Amino acid sequence: MIDLSNIVADIAAEMAAAPDRGEVASYIPPLAAIDPARFGMAIVTSDGECYEAGDAGSPFSIQSVSKVFGLTMALGQHGEALWRRIGREPSGSAFNSIVQLESEHGIPRNPFINAGAIVVADLLLGRSEPGEVLGEVLRFVRTLAGDDAIFIDDTVAEAERATGFRNVALANYMKAFGNLNNSVDRVLGVYFNQCAIAMTCRQLAQAGAYLMLGGRNPETDRNVVSVQRARRINALMMTCGHYDGSGEFAFRVGLPAKSGVGGGILAIVPGTASIAVWSPGLNDRGNSQLGSLALERLVQRTGWSVFDPP
Ligand code: GLN
Numbered sequence: 001m002i003d004l005s006n007i008v009a010d011i012a013a014e015m016a017a018a019p020d021r022g023e024v025a026s027y028i029p030p031l032a033a034i035d036p037a038r039f040g041m042a043i044v045t046s047d048g049e050c051y052e053a054g055d056a057g058s059p060f061s062i063q064s065v066s067k068v069f070g071l072t073m074a075l076g077q078h079g080e081a082l083w084r085r086i087g088r089e090p091s092g093s094a095f096n097s098i099v100q101l102e103s104e105h106g107i108p109r110n111p112f113i114n115a116g117a118i119v120v121a122d123l124l125l126g127r128s129e130p131g132e133v134l135g136e137v138l139r140f141v142r143t144l145a146g147d148d149a150i151f152i153d154d155t156v157a158e159a160e161r162a163t164g165f166r167n168v169a170l171a172n173y174m175k176a177f178g179n180l181n182n183s184v185d186r187v188l189g190v191y192f193n194q195c196a197i198a199m200t201c202r203q204l205a206q207a208g209a210y211l212m213l214g215g216r217n218p219e220t221d222r223n224v225v226s227v228q229r230a231r232r233i234n235a236l237m238m239t240c241g242h243y244d245g246s247g248e249f250a251f252r253v254g255l256p257a258k259s260g261v262g263g264g265i266l267a268i269v270p271g272t273a274s275i276a277v278w279s280p281g282l283n284d285r286g287n288s289q290l291g292s293l294a295l296e297r298l299v300q301r302t303g304w305s306v307f308d309p310p
Pocket residue numbers: 062063064065095096114160167192195259260261262286
């Protein structure tokens with residue numbers, strides 16, 4: 001019998017004593033101000049329990065974890081046609097890299113690198129206004145998490161707009177290839193604000209629960225996506241969710257997971273659990289240093305890696 005209360009408490013205590021916490025992201029100024037000692041973890045299980053430790057109730061900037069929710073919405077609106085504009089291969093490059101866009105004619109390698117998520121934002125926009133789309137995104141994550149307190153952190157969004165030169169470059173480059181329908185400004189308006197959504201580990205684990213349950217959200221008992229789509233989103237999280245650190249993460253943890261430069265990771269154990277961890281210090285690939293270590297310890301103690309026997 002796995003004692004999850006004990007396991008999460010042990011892991012939080014181990015992380016508090018960890019010598020190397022990584023470096024907090026500094027290119028988005030408000031993120032640089034976050035205390036690197038913060039650590040939170042929440043596990044929502046398929047039987048509806050929630051186990052948590054540390055700062056599991058503190059909101060943090062989910063950043064690129066939001067790309068999972070953006071992709072889910074865009075697939076719902078555009079279906080398989082989305083894949084004409086975005087690939088499904090790991091990039092092996094940094095999250096904000098531009099190099100592959102030249103030889104690949106403005107088609108991003110996958111929806112979880114910045115370039116891919118910017119195309120997803122363009123798809124979500126369609127002919128709507130950025131403000132309406134952001135309202136829909138926020139409603140979507142609030143419904144998934146069953147919590148209306150989730151908000152967009154305007155200070156973070158503004159800082160991203162003021163410093164997001166690489167994202168402006170990526171968007172302009174793809175626009176030149178004809179892979180954005182809306183103006184760069186409007187698309188990035190959606191992208192920057194979506195990245196600035198703030199959530200707690202508890203809210204994030206709950207919001208990701210549909211990916212553990214074959215597409216069914218336990219909060220509403222409604223299907224968010226089909227079984228096949230949930231499986232495919234999980235596959236993309238496994239292969240691309242940690243950028244050029246995806247192979248290493250699969251090697252160490254072996255779960256579909258998506259990271260963000262705010263230090264959050266959403267990890268899915270299909271059929272069993274939805275897990276959110278947060279520790280703001282990052283490794284050299286921009287993924288949470290202790291978040292990855294905490295998940296590694298968790299799968300060692302639970303046998304939850306998808307590569308473990310059931
Ligand atoms: N908003 C961040 C950026 O665009 C997201 C990157 C991330 O979380 N990896 O650079």
